[in-house]
Amino acid sequence: MFSVTRSNTPLAIEAIDLVKRFGEFTAVDHVSFDVPQGTVLGMLGPNGAGKTTTVRMMTTLSEPTSGTARVAGFDVRQQPDAVRRSMGLTGQAASVDELLTGRQNLRLIGELYGLPTKQVRTLGNELLERFSLFEAGDKVVRDYSGGMRRRLDLAVSLIAAPPVLFLDEPTTGLDPRSRTELWDVLRGLVREGTTLLLTTQYLEEADQLADNIVVIDHGKVIAEGTALQLKDRSGKASLVVTVSDGAQLAEAERILREIVPDVHVNSAARQLTAATTGLSDMTTAAGRFERAGLELDDIGLKRPSLDDVFLSLTGHRAEDATPADSEEMSV
């Protein structure tokens, strides 16, 4: 068996034509993707798109209806135990034991992994330190804040130092500060060579962390690529010009229309926005404004955000649940 890839980087995760049906409802519909070792894949999609079900199949929690996945080279159907030894999973709800202390949670999972008791203790302390939980290590988890629970959940997933880590909406429900903190921790893991697969409904999160993004909607992969590629795909950037003097706005508009016909004027912001194809339009415009003696506060290209990308791909915003999902799920 050989894996065919576009480079020599080995694959840490491969989803191969994964399908999951619940009765009539198809939750995951022929999903395939590769995650090269040491990279981050962001799986982006609204609630009910099939992200969690895909992760559950890749982490041996749920049997695929058809297709399979490989984690660290092991097949989830043929070698589930080898897969479990090679990966960590942080689920959607922080699945730590509320009645144990942070330290006891780490010990519990470490021992269930089959690690020696002494090693569990050392690793547990290291992880508590690293996730700023050392002081709280002997506190019972029900007294932890939401951010602390998530960090502990992540620490617990790392007790056996798995080369592959699955994170299902790791920052859902966290305040912005805790979210940024968690992102830093994840970046640290990637620097050390861990392969991450994270699902998210936040475009910013995928943009911040992921090397590659898979966009999922209604159980299907509808787009795939780097954040930049996806942004390029979703159509044109805009040229945004802000003039210094509001009185010159009409003159500026006239000049800009000679280059690109479609110009939107925002008088209050002294701003012109024009759909454009690229840099050449911007340099041409800048030159003409200078010759006409127009003073500009700012001129630049604005790329579409991932939000715009998602909207153009699916026709709805990422944060909205897919309208049809609630009906389909209840079947």
Added chain:
Amino acid sequence: MTTTITPPAHQQIEPRPAAPAGTASYLRQIRTLARRNFTHIKRQPEMLSDVTIQPIMFVLLFAFVFGGSIQTGSPAGYREWLLPGIMAQTMAFASFVVALGLNNDLQKGIIDRFRSLPMSRSSVLVARSVSSLAHSSIGVAVMAVTGLIVGWRIRNGFGNAILAFALLLLFGFAMIWVGILVGSVMRSVEAVNGVMFSTMFPITFLANTFAPTQNMPLVLRKIAEWNPISSLVQSLRDLWGNDGPIPTTASWPLQHSILVSIAWSLLLAAIFAPLAIRAYTKRTTD
């Protein structure tokens, strides 16, 4: 775009240490999980109320409030006659603890976390059973002490007394499977509470637990005397010497209570264990 063929990924990713296999690691998993369940009790001592405060309350209520008006025919008196009934009831509620604990773990994603680990599938259930039996044993010990205080005595020798305790534990083992079934099927802890209260109370009352069956209407009497709880309670009373001779009108199970009690426990386990394992497997594999 060029396509190159690379060797399988797992040759390049650092191989994972294989988990130590075999009985030793299986026992360690069970010990670790059982210790977790005991830590829960330590953190929430009120979890023990079903085997401490509740049965003591029953003893006091029945011994001192209703006891005076219940005729048992036991030479040793009602309090002594009552205690085996309360012990059996406490054991029947072992299923309750299992159902609540398991359901809570399923709801909170703890079971999913365990299932994502390279560990044995069955150790979670075995550890639940072990800690449940320990939990119930605490109850039996508390009841024995309470009983000794209010006048209960062991009168038929050490061997018979031990056999009685063994019968109690065997019944507790059978009830664990009922607990695993209910805990796996129900979708919330509240639902578990509802189902268990509305079934376990009538079942433990429609028996010879608190009052003799002789004075019940005929149909109820038959049901009560064939109730697995009744044969257990009767065998406890016989083995501890807490009852007079069984009336000749009593049904067959009460005349052969020890054998029937063993048979009932084995039969209940044989029926509920496969159902429970199926329900648990179904719940945990979508």
